[in-house]
Amino acid sequence: MEPKKNPKADLSRRSMLFFQLGMILMLFIAWQAIEYKTYDRSLETDTLAVSDELEEEIPITQQIEPPPPPPPPPPAPEVIEVVEDEEEVEETIIKSTETNQEEEIVEIEEIEEAVEEEIADVPFAVIENVPVYPGCESASGNNAKKACMSEQVDKFVKKKFNADLAADLGLEGIQRIFVQFKIDKNGNVVDVRARAPHPKLEQEAVRVVSSLPKMIPGKQRGKPVGVLYSLPIRFQVE
Template sequence: MEAKKNPDADLRKNSLFYLALGLALVTFLIWQGMEWTAYDEVVKEETVDLIESDEEEMIITEQLQQPPPPPPHPAPEIIEVVEDEEEVEETVIESTETTEDEVIEEVEDVEVVEEEEVIEDVPFSVIEDAPIFPGCEKYKSKAERKKCMSEKVQKHVNKKFNTELASDLDLEGVQKIFVVFKIDRSGNITDVRSRAPHPRLAKEAEKVIKSLPKMKPGKQRGKPVGVNYTLPIVFKVQ
């Protein structure tokens, strides 16, 4: 009995090839389906997140609306006019312009009183006209009168000062006393101050200076001024 089919047309010889091709095709389709589904879900989730975040921002940035201010009170229908009972005097400003008919009175000369220049006290070393000690008027030049006054003051102190006081105080050696005083604008002795090794010596020096006679005041630029005088008293205790 002869076979009806052609041996070359037998499909079983390529069955393995077709099986592998089918599996590959099915795998490809499954993979494509999985990729397409996963992409849709991701996009959906992202869209939801964006919408939710927008809602949150809208809630945070929402501003509270302030209520409108109350309406103003209505004006009164009737306005009462209050009369001012007090009378106000009107101020009349007179013109300062003059006319040809007006007579202008002559103003007397106004005396200008010059203020006297006050000169501060001047040291004896730079005074222009030194105070004049009684008995020094005989000298004509300023330098001679100045020298005479210094000599007279020194002689007066040497005569009046009690040097034995230092021995009573058990002081030894050279004793130095500095006295400062002023001959004021009237020629009187004022502002006597002293510095000494012992208070009793300072007191003795002040007493002697205060006993100086009144002098003619010194002058600066032709005006009487106070003159400051400094006198050192030096003696040695044997």
């Protein structure tokens, strides 16, 4: 009896070859899944006021009122001394304050001018008139201008900061950078300082914050003063 199938079409002869190819393909897929990494490039910034005071709850205690003081003693009767006409009474002589033409006039050589008191740098949270960021001039009120400036600074830092730098440095997880700078009397950003987990991140934060645009300076008691500003930067690297 002749076989029904062609011997060349028998796949059982190459079953071992197909099995080996399948194993190699599964190992390659598993290796790619283990080595695959993703990076979260979202950048978050928060505004921190240096001089914000913590509200402390003061317990209400009952005040003990001291007893009223005793009434003052009655005044002693005034003794009126009668002076007889024959007794001589010394009179007080009032000297004239008018100057005489013969007296020497003293000349004043120099008059010292009063030096204006210089106001020290004021934190951003307690400044009377906050610095005005370009584009926030139309905001009404000090609080509105303060909120507008904080929002614009956050947008500027998110746009300019290189968040991929942390991944290139081999850092993982949440990275926090604390930046402090001053807006001087002319509205320029100066004295930028940063603290970060890596010196490269500190340099990047100083570079970005130093490039902030010139602002209208803040005022305290109607005079331009330096304003201290703190900016925490936070982002996550996976």
